[in-house]
Amino acid sequence: MWSQPYGSKREQTELEKLLVKEGGLYRSSGKNSVIFNVYTGVQYAQLSTRSQGLVVGLNIRCPPGSGRDSDWKKRVDHWKHAGSKKLTSGSLVALVLVSRGSFKAYLANLVSSVADIAESAKRSEEYIQVKATFFDPEVEIEALKKENITVDTNTFAILIDNGVMFESVRPFLKTLNTIDSTSIPFSRYICAQDSLNNIDIRPPRYATAPGFRFNLQSVAKPGQRIDPLDVHNPASIARARAQLQQFSVLDPSQADGVVDSLTREVSLIQG
Numbered sequence: 406m407w408s409q410p411y412g413s414k415r416e417q418t419e420l421e422k423l424l425v426k427e428g429g430l431y432r433s434s435g436k437n438s439v440i441f442n443v444y445t446g447v448q449y450a451q452l453s454t455r456s457q458g459l460v461v462g463l464n465i466r467c468p469p470g471s472g473r474d475s476d477w478k479k480r481v482d483h484w485k486h487a488g489s490k491k492l493t494s495g496s497l498v499a500l501v502l503v504s505r506g507s508f509k510a511y512l513a514n515l516v517s518s519v520a521d522i523a524e525s526a527k528r529s530e531e532y533i534q535v536k537a538t539f540f541d542p543e544v545e546i547e548a549l550k551k552e553n554i555t556v557d558t559n560t561f562a563i564l565i566d567n568g569v570m571f572e573s574v575r576p577f578l579k580t581l582n583t584i585d586s587t588s589i590p591f592s593r594y595i596c597a598q599d600s601l602n603n604i605d606i607r608p609p610r611y612a613t614a615p616g617f618r619f620n621l622q623s624v625a626k627p628g629q630r631i632d633p634l635d636v637h638n639p640a641s642i643a644r645a646r647a648q649l650q651q652f653s654v655l656d657p658s659q660a661d662g663v664v665d666s667l668t669r670e671v672s673l674i675q676g
Contacts, residue, residue, distance in 0.1 A: 424563070428468035441567035442491055444468065446555050447500065448562070449548040450534055460516055460536045461548045463500070465564050473530055480526040484533065485519060490568075492535055494518050497571040500537075500544065504560045511544050513537035514571040535564075594671050606669045608636035619667050621645060624653045636668045 420443070423431055428445045432438055450462030467473050471483040492498075496515045501508055517536040525534035539545060547554075554562040589595055594604065612619070618633035625631045629652035635641040642664065649660035665672045 424561075426469060427466055428563075439567065441565055442468075444564040444566070445561070446532070447564050448553060448555055449551055452545070452548055453536070455516070455538075458538060459545045460538055461513070461544060463535050463537060463564065464532050465535060466531055467526075467533055472526065472533070475530060477527045477530075480530070481523045484523040484526050492517070492522060492566055493568065493570075495570050495572060496566055497569045497574060498537065499565040500539075500562060501565060502554055502562050511539055511541050513539040513544070515566075591671060606671055608668055609670045612636045612667065619645075621649065621653070621663075624649070624655055624663075626652055626654055629653075634664070634667060642668055 417425070419433075420431065423429055423443055424445055428443050430440065431443050432440045444465040444467075446464075446466030448464045450464045452462065453460045467480075472480055474480050474483070492515060494515055494517060498513050498515055500511045500513060502511075515535060515537050517534070522533050522535060525532075554560075594606075611617070613636065618635055620633055621631040631648045631652055632641070632644055634645040646660060646664045649655055649663060650657045653660060655663065662672075
């Protein structure tokens with residue numbers, strides 16, 4: 406059972422609230438919100454084999470609802486019907502292991518059928534069992550040890566399922582696994598290990614040609630002159646910024662945005 410540390414007065418995050426409720430549907434806020442199901446109380450179960458390799462069993466806590474009914478027939482009926490749309494065989498899921506502020510996440514492909522899950526619901530009011538094949542053999546080794554991965558509020562495991570079928574993303578994941586990071590456009594920034602604040606952002610490649618200058622006169626007010634912009638010359642960049650703010654039809658924020666866009670190959674312009 407998840408609980409907020411004693412004496413803590415800060416407001417719980419949405420995820421922490423969900424952990425207190427012992428799982429359920431998580432919906433992030435914002436324009437590009439995502440929805441996924443969170444299952445708590447995860448423990449390793451038995452391992453088995455199949456043609457693709459080792460299959461790891463996972464005991465997971467059933468979220469509150471009909472899946473926890475005291476009548477085993479109703480629990481089975483839940484997973485055969487309403488629950489059958491969750492934890493679908495072939496789904497890509499993530500096992501997240503949390504330990505004292507740090508975490509590890511392992512991707513897996515669910516291989517248990519609706520019948521398998523429904524059958525496991527007969528044995529417990531609170532837990533069901535799913536089976537998965539993991540991409541990282543480290544999980545298989547840990548599962549063989551059968552150590553507890555859900556212990557308390559500091560050390561616990563959750564399973565995340567957003568309903569994405571593994572086969573639909575297999576080509577993309579396979580390509581990412583083999584691609585040379587240097588062949589990715591803007592790889593200096595996309596593959597950066599450090600904050601972008603600590604990375605020197607280069608000028609656009611076309612602007613580095615010998616003798617190249619940006620002609621900014623088209624945005625000048627009538628009767629005003631704005632000098633060409635040389636991306637290699639800090640004085641020219643500063644002068645262009647000042648002249649655009651004073652002598653152009655742009656407002657100060659637009660002037661800054663133009664200069665940033667012309668002098669950097671990657672630039673974020675805030676509206």
